[in-house]
Amino acid sequence: MNPSYLTEEAISAFITAAFAEDIGPGDYSSLSSIPKGKTGQAKLLIKDNGILAGVEMAERIFKTFDPELEVELLTQDGDEVKYGTIGLIVKGSSASILSSERLVLNCMQRMSGIATLTHRLTEKIIHTKARLMDTRKTTPNFRLMEKWAVHIGGGVNHRFALYDMVMLKDNHVDFAGGIRQAIERTKAYLEANQLDLKIEIETRNLDEVKQVLEVGGVDQIMLDNMDYATMREAVSMIGERYKTEASGGITEETLVPVAECGVDFISMGALTHSVKSLDISLKAF
Known part of the structure; x- marks a missing residue:
């Protein structure tokens, strides 16, 4: 069961503010270089050993930015992972994947670091x-x-x-x-x-x-x-x-x-x- 502070409103507000900070009026790198309608897929590659956190959040971020993105979760929050583990696979608009990539990684990298330290000390x-x-x-x-x-x-x-x-x-x-x-x-x-x-x-x-x-x-x-x-x-x-x-x-x-x-x-x-x-x-x- 998730903690009480993890409300739909709180999570949505965070994602909205984070995208406003990172993308603003537009991700011009992706909009300018990727052909319109281009699709692709990408894998979340774990390059450390530890406890994974932010998987559920990653799916929310991808789906918030582009509801048509398909996210296949290969791991769950709290899983012990090793170098080379594939956390998830995302498919759909290449531009959407690129625009939401950094927010997903920023959340998961820090959250996983915290979860790993907490687990070790516990x-x-x-x-x-x-x-x-x-x-x-x-x-x-x-x-x-x-x-x-x-x-x-x-x-x-x-x-x-x-x-x-x-x-x-x-x-x-x-x-x-x-x-x-x-x-x-x-x-x-x-x-x-x-x-x-x-x-x-x-x-x-x-x-x-x-x-x-x-x-x-x-x-x-x-x-x-x-x-x-x-x-x-x-x-x-x-x-x-x-x-x-x-x-x-x-x-x-x-x-x-x-x-x-x-x-x-x-x-x-x-x-x-x-x-x-x-x-x-x-x-x-």
């Missing part, structure tokens, strides 16, 4: 209860695709945006005047505006964890930039009262020991902001 902590989670550190106007790729790779999507969950970070707490003030004002605001949103609050040390436990009224506690010993103690203090999330500068090298501290979730901005794209191309044949 496998490292499979022996723990911790689940790997993304952040809002995404590329502007490409968040939909990047979070979708995390989902395909086996990760958990954190809040999609500022409007679907309350996250009280350190700056919110400091500007509000403290943990109690931040939580109580937030709960009052949500009630007054009839908003049913989960609340997560960031803590930086054991004293702040203790303050949150005294106030209550949250759904999840973030343990930010804590060393392993402090994190284990915080998890013990919290118990089963609230879900816990480890965050702050977590790398592939520190991921496993963090997971072994007993947290429920580990958020990593690197899943979307520091990823290497998979090498994929479209070749006529």
